[in-house]
Amino acid sequence: MMELVSIEDVWFRFNTGGNxxxxxxxxxxxxxxxxxxxxxxxxxNFNSMTIPVGEHMSATVQVNNGNEWIPGTTYxxxxxxxxxxxxxxxxxxxxxxxxx
Amino acid sequence: MKKLLRNxxxxxxxxxxxxxxxxxxxxxxxVFLWYNQASREMNQELADKANSALSIETVAxxxxxxxxxxxxxxxxxxxxxxxxxxxxxxxxxxxxxxxxYANFIGSSNDSIFVQILxxxxxxxxxxxxxLNGPLTWSNLTLSSPSSYIDSNGIVTITIVxxxxxxxxxxxxxxxxxxxxxxLALEVTNLGGTDATLSRIWIVNxxxxxxxxxxxxxxxxxxxxxGDALVVGGSxxxxxxxxxxxxxxxxxxxxxxxxxxxxxxxYAPPAGQAVTFRVxxxxxxxxxxTYDFS
Numbered sequence: 533m534m535e536l537v538s539i540e541d542v543w544f545r546f547n548t549g550g551n552x553x554x555x556x557x558x559x560x561x562x563x564x565x566x567x568x569x570x571x572x573x574x575x576x577n578f579n580s581m582t583i584p585v586g587e588h589m590s591a592t593v594q595v596n597n598g599n600e601w602i603p604g605t606t607y608x609x610x611x612x613x614x615x616x617x618x619x620x621x622x623x624x625x626x627x628x629x630x631x632x
Numbered sequence: 633m634k635k636l637l638r639n640x641x642x643x644x645x646x647x648x649x650x651x652x653x654x655x656x657x658x659x660x661x662x663v664f665l666w667y668n669q670a671s672r673e674m675n676q677e678l679a680d681k682a683n684s685a686l687s688i689e690t691v692a693x694x695x696x697x698x699x700x701x702x703x704x705x706x707x708x709x710x711x712x713x714x715x716x717x718x719x720x721x722x723x724x725x726x727x728x729x730x731x732x733y734a735n736f737i738g739s740s741n742d743s744i745f746v747q748i749l750x751x752x753x754x755x756x757x758x759x760x761x762x763l764n765g766p767l768t769w770s771n772l773t774l775s776s777p778s779s780y781i782d783s784n785g786i787v788t789i790t791i792v793x794x795x796x797x798x799x800x801x802x803x804x805x806x807x808x809x810x811x812x813x814x815l816a817l818e819v820t821n822l823g824g825t826d827a828t829l830s831r832i833w834i835v836n837x838x839x840x841x842x843x844x845x846x847x848x849x850x851x852x853x854x855x856x857x858g859d860a861l862v863v864g865g866s867x868x869x870x871x872x873x874x875x876x877x878x879x880x881x882x883x884x885x886x887x888x889x890x891x892x893x894x895x896x897x898y899a900p901p902a903g904q905a906v907t908f909r910v911x912x913x914x915x916x917x918x919x920x921t922y923d924f925s
Contacts, residue, residue, distance in 0.1 A: 534674055538915040541833050543847040553847070557830065559915040561673060586913070588831065626839050 535617040536560035539609065540588065542623045550596025554609065556619075558583040565614040571595050572608050580614070603627040677914070683823040684864065686918040688910045692726035692813035693871070700809035706800050712792040713803070714749075717810040719777075719785045724872055724900070728774040728787060729811040732760065735767045738801025746770065748780050749788040756780075762791065767806050777812070778925065787812075815922070817870040817896070819910055824864040827912045828852075832870070834884065834898055837905035837921055845876075850884040850896055859888050862912075873897040900924045 541555040558564045563585055569578035576595050583589045595607075603625050610620040701715050719725055736744055746760035760770040774780055780787055787810050791803060821827045829852040836846045852860040862868045870893065877885045877897035885897045900906050902924055909919035 534670060536677070536915055538911065538917065540831065540911050540917070541835070541847060541849070541909075543835075544839070546839065555849075557911060557915065559830075559913060561670075561677065626837060628839055 534561035535564050535613055535615060537564055537566070537583070537611065537613070537617070537619045539611070539619060539621050542609065544601045544623075544625045545592075546601060546628055548594075549598040550594055550601060551592055552595050552601075553590055553592045555588055555590045556583055556611065557588045558585055561585065564617075566591075566611050567614045568612040569593060570608075570610040570612070573610075601625045680825045681914040681916060683825040684827040684912065684914055684916060685822040686827060686862070686910055686912055686916050687820045687822055688908055688918045688920045689818055689820075690726065690908075690920055690922045691816050691818045691869075693816045693869070694729070694811060694813050700807055701805060702807055703805050705803045705805075711800075712790050714788055714790045715808065717787045717789070719781055719787055719810070719812040724815050724874060725777045725781065725812045726815040727813050728777045728780060729813065730758065730760070730770075730772045730774070730789065731807065731809050731811065732762065732770045732805065733767055733807040734762045734770070734803065734805040736762055736764055736801045736803045738764060743794050744801070744803065745792045745794050747790040747792055748774070749782075749790065750779055751782050753782070753788075755790055755792075762803065764801075767804070815872060817872070817908055817920075818867050819862055819870065819918070820867045821862040821864050826864055827862045827914060827916065829860040829862065829868070829910060830913045831911045832884075832886075832896065833907075833909040833911070834896075835907045835909065836901070837907055848884055848898070850886045850898070851879070851881070852886060852894075854879065854883075855886050855894060856888050859894055869893045871895045873899060875899050 536559050538557045538559060539554060540557045543553040545551040545553060556566065563582055565580055565582045567580040569576050576593055578591065578593055581589055581591060604627070606622050606624045608620065608622050610618060612618050705713055730746070730748070732746060744762040746758045746762065747755040748758050750756050758772050760772055762770070789808070789810070793801060819829065831852060832850045834848045834850070839846045873895055875897065876899045879885045887895045887897060889895055904925065905921055905923040907919055907921045909917060911917050
């Protein structure tokens with residue numbers, strides 16, 4: 533109950549085969565070990581990481597089965613900690629500039 | 633009673649039971665106290681979070697005057713005069729304000745228009761008129777400055793005699809200036825509990841395929857103690873810079889200025905919409921987007 537995590541930034545990386553970098557911030561009272569990551573309810577391969585109190589940490593994960601991100605598509609990201617806390621939010625893939 | 637006291641086994645059993653109950657009571661009361669304290673701390677944390685919501689918005693800081701002009705000119709029929717104002721930096725201007733204190737002396741049927749050149753050097757009527765008679769103030773705010781600032785940062789104001797009279801009116805400009813209001817970020821604490829800023833994320837709304845600068849952040853914990861604090865109900869102004877400077881860890885450097893404000897050493901890219909998202913140490917976030925095109 534003392535675990536509080538904010539998903540502070542989600543970066544859909546293009547031309548990487550569906551990689552996403554997620555930044556998490558632990559603003560709770562205890563260290564948090566994030567042990568599982570679900571995208572649209574499906575578990576993805578994720579190395580658990582421990583975020584000390586007041587610290588920010590990032591993880592880059594391949595999510596999209598090697599497929600490129602499709603701008604405008606919304607994904608549900610859910611993180612589960614070792615103690616069972618769940619932090620969840622929806623994110624939409626941004627558009628890509630024509631020059632990019 | 634004497635019989636009971638003489639029975640050592642019974643006495644020991646009673647004393648042992650009482651001690652066991654005391655220990656049990658001590659243990660469970662401590663568990664309860666610990667749980668109670670943890671709940672209180674967590675409730676306080678959540679209450680503080682709920683009472684320190686943030687908002688962030690882009691604002692125009694009215695602090696830059698560009699080369700005021702004062703002159704007296706004789707204008708022929710259909711004549712015009714152009715005045716150029718150098719704004720210096722195109723991307724960090726939130727709006728342009730034009731202030732003119734002028735009149736003309738000539739035929740009362742004359743009309744003197746104030747035009748501004750757009751970025752393609754095509755004159756656009758500002759709607760301002762310089763009148764025959766006493767000096768009068770004319771003020772105008774242009775909210776899309778990039779439409780009127782050319783690639784060299786120049787704003788051109790043209791005064792045009794559009795009257796039909798053939799006389800040559802005398803134009804008196806007591807004061808004419810273009811104010812280039814600087815773009816800044818304003819973070820407001822909407823609650824009554826103080827909030828401490830943790831990070832400001834700067835995200836390009838349209839991502840480049842291989843861009844390494846699409847998602848950047850400034851670590852507010854690197855500032856002097858108190859500078860990242862936004863007192864309940866108050867506002868903290870964060871100015872942008874004309875160049876991007878990175879700290880040792882690759883984040884955007886934040887520097888303190890004597891007035892207590894902060895400078896985010898980030899030069900926004902021209903032609904890109906950028907989202908600024910602030911995160912507090914209590915996990916509150918707020919975002920705003922500004923189009924630098």
